[in-house]
Amino acid sequence: xxxxxxxxxxxxxxxxxxxxxxxxxxxxxxxxxxxxxxxxxxxxxxxxxxxxxxxxxxxxxxxxxxxxxxxxxxxxxxxxxxxxxxxxxxxxxxxxxxxxxxxxxxxxxxxxxxxxxxxxxxxxxxxxxxxxxxxxxxxxxxxxxxxxxxxxxxxxxxxxxxxxxxxxxxxxxxxxxxxxxxxxxxxxxxxxxxxxxxxxxxxxxxxxxxxxxxxxxxxxxxxxxxxxxxxxxxxxxx
Numbered sequence: 719x720x721x722x723x724x725x726x727x728x729x730x731x732x733x734x735x736x737x738x739x740x741x742x743x744x745x746x747x748x749x750x751x752x753x754x755x756x757x758x759x760x761x762x763x764x765x766x767x768x769x770x771x772x773x774x775x776x777x778x779x780x781x782x783x784x785x786x787x788x789x790x791x792x793x794x795x796x797x798x799x800x801x802x803x804x805x806x807x808x809x810x811x812x813x814x815x816x817x818x819x820x821x822x823x824x825x826x827x828x829x830x831x832x833x834x835x836x837x838x839x840x841x842x843x844x845x846x847x848x849x850x851x852x853x854x855x856x857x858x859x860x861x862x863x864x865x866x867x868x869x870x871x872x873x874x875x876x877x878x879x880x881x882x883x884x885x886x887x888x889x890x891x892x893x894x895x896x897x898x899x900x901x902x903x904x905x906x907x908x909x910x911x912x913x914x915x916x917x918x919x920x921x922x923x924x925x926x927x928x929x930x931x932x933x934x935x936x937x938x939x940x941x942x943x944x945x946x947x948x949x950x951x952x953x954x955x956x
Contacts, residue, residue: 719806720874721784723771723942729786732761738783739851746763746850749781750799753862756874760786760799760862761904768943785943786841788864797904798939804860804901807939811839811948813834814855816848817897830855830894839895849933854895859881861902861910861936869902869936869952870913872920883923887930897933898924902952903941909953925956 727740730839735754749769751757761767764787782937784803791878792925798899813824821839823953828838835855842852863873872879883898890896900910912921928934938952 719803719810719946721770721944722849723773725769725771725781726943727769727781729761729765729767729769729783730763733911735780737779738767739771740781740783742769742781747781748779749783749792750779751783752802754801755862757786757799757862757922759873760788760797762789762791765789766794772872776844785941795864795904795906796941796943797864798941799862799903800946801860803946804903805858807946807948808858808899808901808937809837811937812839816948817856828855831885833881835882835885835889849895849897851893854897855889856885856897856899857886859900861900863883864904864907867906869900869904869907869910870916871900871910872913872917875917876920879917879920880923883927885919886932887927890931895933896931897935900934900936900954900956901948902936902938903946905938905940905949907938907952909955911955921956928956 727742730739732738768785784800819841822842823840825838836858837856840853861869861871863870886896914921936954937948939947
C-alpha cells in the first residue's frame with residue numbers, strides 16, 4: 719500500500735490517544751493519530767514522524783500520523799503505526815496467493831459466534847498447502863512493539879484479542895481452517911513472540927490456540943515513509 723502526500727515532522731506531544739502535536743516546517747500542527755494504542759515507546763518527544771497531508775480544508779486535522787522513527791543502538795528503525803494498514807496489506811498478500819493458494823473467496827469482517835474475524839476465505843479448487851480445509855478464518859494483528867529486534871504483541875492488555883483467539887479455536891474445532899496472522903510493521907526482526915510480561919493471558923490463549931490447530935503466522939513488512947508491503951514470514955516463538 720502507498721500513502722500520498724507524505725510530510726516529515728517532529729513529534730512534540732500527544733494530548734490524547736486521537737491527536738498529536740507535531741512541528742511541520744516550523745509550524746505547530748494538530749494531527750490525527752492512526753493508532754489509538756499507547757505507543758509510548760514510539761511517540762517520544764523529539765522523534766521524527768511521517769504524516770499524510772489530506773489537503774482537505776474541512777477536516778479538523780489536516781494531517782494523519784502514520785509512521786515513526788524509533789531510535790535504537792543500530793540507528794533509527796522506521797515503524798509504520800497505522801492500525802488500519804495491517805488488514806489492507808494482508809488482504810493484498812492473501813489475494814495474491816500468500817497463504818499458499820489464491821482464494822476463491824476472500825471476505826473481510828465476517829462474524830463467527832460472537833466475534834467478528836478479520837477475514838473469511840474459501841478455496842474450492844483443491845491442493846491447498848497451508849490448511850487442511852477448503853474454508854476458514856484469519857484474524858490479523860498489527861505489531862509495532864520492538865525490543866532488541868524482537869517483535870512482541872500486544873503492547874497493552876487486550877481482552878478483545880483473547881476473545882478472537884477463542885473464536886478461532888471454536889472455528890477450528892468446527893472443521894474450519896483457522897489462523898492468526900501478526901503483521902509486523904517494521905523490518906529486521908529476529909522473531910515474533912507474545913508479550914507475556916504485559917498480558918500473560920494473551921500469551922496463554924495464543925499457545926492454547928496453537929495446540930488446538932490454529933496456525934500462527936508472523937509476516938515482516940518493508941516500510942518506507944510512504945509505503946508498507948509484506949516481505950516475508952519470520953519465526954514465531956511461543
